[in-house]
Amino acid sequence: MRVLLALIATVLSLTSPAMSQTHSDVPAPNAQPWDRAFLPPAPQWDGASRALLRPASDPWVTAFEADPEHDFSPTYADTRAWFDRLDAASDLIRIEQFGISPEGRPIYAVIASKDGATLDPSKPVLLAQAGIHPGEIDGKDAGMMLLRDIAFYGKDSLLDRVNLILIPILSVDGHERASPYSRPNQRGPRIQGWRNTGTNQNLNRDFMKLDQPEMQALMRLIVKYDPTLYVDIHVTDGIDYQYDVTYGFNGENGAYSRSPAISAWLNDTLKPAMNDALEGQGHIPGELVFAIDDRDPKAGMNDGGLGERFSNGFGSAAHIPTILIENHSLKPHEQRVLGTYVFLEQALVQLANHGTDLDTAIAADRALRPAQIPANFDGDTQPTSTRAFKGILYETYESRASGRSELRWLGRPDPDLWQVPFYGSHPTLTLDRPVAYWVPGYRTDIIERLRLHGVTMETLDAPRTVSVEMLRLDDPKLAATTNEGHVAVAVTKVTPQTRDWTYHPGSARVPTDQPLGNLVVLLLEPQSNESFAAWGMFPEVLNRVEYIEGYAIAPLAEAMMAADPALKAAFESRLATDPAFAANAEARLGWFYERTPFYDDRYRLYPIGREIAP
Numbered sequence: 278m279r280v281l282l283a284l285i286a287t288v289l290s291l292t293s294p295a296m297s298q299t300h301s302d303v304p305a306p307n308a309q310p311w312d313r314a315f316l317p318p319a320p321q322w323d324g325a326s327r328a329l330l331r332p333a334s335d336p337w338v339t340a341f342e343a344d345p346e347h348d349f350s351p352t353y354a355d356t357r358a359w360f361d362r363l364d365a366a367s368d369l370i371r372i373e374q375f376g377i378s379p380e381g382r383p384i385y386a387v388i389a390s391k392d393g394a395t396l397d398p399s400k401p402v403l404l405a406q407a408g409i410h411p412g413e414i415d416g417k418d419a420g421m422m423l424l425r426d427i428a429f430y431g432k433d434s435l436l437d438r439v440n441l442i443l444i445p446i447l448s449v450d451g452h453e454r455a456s457p458y459s460r461p462n463q464r465g466p467r468i469q470g471w472r473n474t475g476t477n478q479n480l481n482r483d484f485m486k487l488d489q490p491e492m493q494a495l496m497r498l499i500v501k502y503d504p505t506l507y508v509d510i511h512v513t514d515g516i517d518y519q520y521d522v523t524y525g526f527n528g529e530n531g532a533y534s535r536s537p538a539i540s541a542w543l544n545d546t547l548k549p550a551m552n553d554a555l556e557g558q559g560h561i562p563g564e565l566v567f568a569i570d571d572r573d574p575k576a577g578m579n580d581g582g583l584g585e586r587f588s589n590g591f592g593s594a595a596h597i598p599t600i601l602i603e604n605h606s607l608k609p610h611e612q613r614v615l616g617t618y619v620f621l622e623q624a625l626v627q628l629a630n631h632g633t634d635l636d637t638a639i640a641a642d643r644a645l646r647p648a649q650i651p652a653n654f655d656g657d658t659q660p661t662s663t664r665a666f667k668g669i670l671y672e673t674y675e676s677r678a679s680g681r682s683e684l685r686w687l688g689r690p691d692p693d694l695w696q697v698p699f700y701g702s703h704p705t706l707t708l709d710r711p712v713a714y715w716v717p718g719y720r721t722d723i724i725e726r727l728r729l730h731g732v733t734m735e736t737l738d739a740p741r742t743v744s745v746e747m748l749r750l751d752d753p754k755l756a757a758t759t760n761e762g763h764v765a766v767a768v769t770k771v772t773p774q775t776r777d778w779t780y781h782p783g784s785a786r787v788p789t790d791q792p793l794g795n796l797v798v799l800l801l802e803p804q805s806n807e808s809f810a811a812w813g814m815f816p817e818v819l820n821r822v823e824y825i826e827g828y829a830i831a832p833l834a835e836a837m838m839a840a841d842p843a844l845k846a847a848f849e850s851r852l853a854t855d856p857a858f859a860a861n862a863e864a865r866l867g868w869f870y871e872r873t874p875f876y877d878d879r880y881r882l883y884p885i886g887r888e889i890a891p
């Protein structure tokens with residue numbers, strides 16, 4: 278369906294001059310079938326937060342507010358021009374450029390503070406990020422309103438005890454690939470940016486590997502300001518429900534967070550106050566959930582599991598309190614933006630009132646050094662609980678298009694609360710924490726990415742030979758398709774071996790006794806599905822080098838059998854039990870070659886050593 282719609286959109290943009298690619302051109306009204314009439318209706322909404330909207334006559338009205346339907350979000354250039362004007366007019370606001378996109382656009386943050394040029398490190402910092410997926414841009418329009426109200430309309434006291442950093446648009450290139458056809462499942466704004474970057478990358482899969490300039494810049498900003506709370510603002514896809522603002526951290530109530538103290542604060546302190554604030558303004562807050570089956574919404578929900586490539590998974594591993602907001606795609610842009618405003622304002626209030634407790638929680642989690650680290654989470658097959666759920670009524674009908682029964686959302690709240698099974702996640706791998714890792718100096722790319730994360734390390738300026746445990750990758754499996762510009766390599770079996778290895782100048786010893794130690798383990802253990810190796814970044818070790826001619830190995834094999842009766846017995850047993858092997862001359866000779874010292878002993882040997890406690 279997505280492909281078909283994309284095709285229609287492409288054809289249309291080629292044939293119709295009315296379909297401009299810029300935000301400022303509003304497409305001509307039309308009765309085309311792709312004008313969103315196919316979307317289910319949204320329940321009527323008239324929340325108290327509408328009072329936050331300022332009239333078009335206001336000198337500081339935002340483009341979103343000025344639009345009669347509140348269904349518009351300004352271009353990159355118009356957004357920047359508006360913030361530049363705000364910056365010039367208010368001492369509380371300044372703009373900080375922190376990166377450049379692949380297409381050359383500055384990436385900037387808007388900082389709201391009473392501290393002047395240097396932020397007081399004792400104050401909590403809220404980092405609010407919009408537009409990592411540019412079609413899901415609610416945070417930009419909400420942030421503009423909130424900063425304006427802080428600057429001019431009596432909300433400056435929010436900054437008495439907290440600083441605010443807003444990234445209005447992170448994926449700036451994707452934001453400018455704008456059209457009415459970017460988000461088929463989403464109700465506004467009427468012109469939307471594109472999910473991926475100009476280089477077709479999904480930035481919300483790049484929190485660990487840090488391939489992209491946007492994410493490298495973001496990580497520098499995060500390390501520089503060390504946010505007390507990081508809020509990553511999105512819009513959902515998937516099923517309909519009554520909730521307009523859903524948000525989550527990790528797992529059901531943070532059940533399997535890697536930051537238990539932070540999770541407790543988010544769950545026990547922030548969440549009740551946040552839900553009260555949202556409900557008080559007419560919103561319907563809910564937990565971040567994903568349907569097990571979009572065509573059978575009562576079958577159950579899960580929380581999407583724990584993946585460190587995503588913002589909230591990364592935040593949990595890095596001990597940065599991180600909330601993923603997913604506003605509901607079928608609610609109007611206006612309702613979603615206003616809910617986001619209430620969320621951000623309340624987050625500032627909570628940091629002002631309880632930021633010290635959160636600081637204490639962060640410190641506790643950053644002191645954790647678990648000996649074992651769960652990894653590679655998978656969805657449970659059995660529900661862990663049943664949850665009350667505010668559903669939307671639906672029916673099914675026979676579709677001539679699909680030839681099967683399809684679901685039709687009716688846009689009316691179900692008066693009966695649903696009780697739906699809830700599925701959690703569980704780790705399928707446990708990683709042992711070594712004392713340190715040794716990264717060879719020639720992998721400057723790996724060392725640089727660790728540094729970008731803020732990982733501390735010792736860099737060698739002279740060769741050093743150390744005893745390390747090295748891992749042989751026994752069963753590397755290359756993925757059949759590419760993913761984010763990589764060919765993933767899954768490794769389920771490794772054989773450790775202790776070796777003396779010489780690390781050359783520029784090599785790095787990376788201790789795990791640091792706050793980011795868990796993150797280091799997840800990045801550097803090749804079996805971790807969030808590791809650099811899992812993204813296929815060590816393909817060079819998968820090639821075997823050198824070989825032995827048949828005329829050399831055949832007589833050598835005879836000699837080996839003569840010298841070693843056990844080896845001879847093992848060979849004969851293999852012949853007896855494996856007819857395919859017995860019939861394959863090359864495999865038989867290879868069996869002996871692998872058992873000679875001529876065999877390439879670095880084949881599939883992962884080059885990052887593990888330093889084990891003596």
Ligand SMILES: [Zn+2]
Pocket residue numbers: 410413511512
């Ligand atoms: Zn998103």
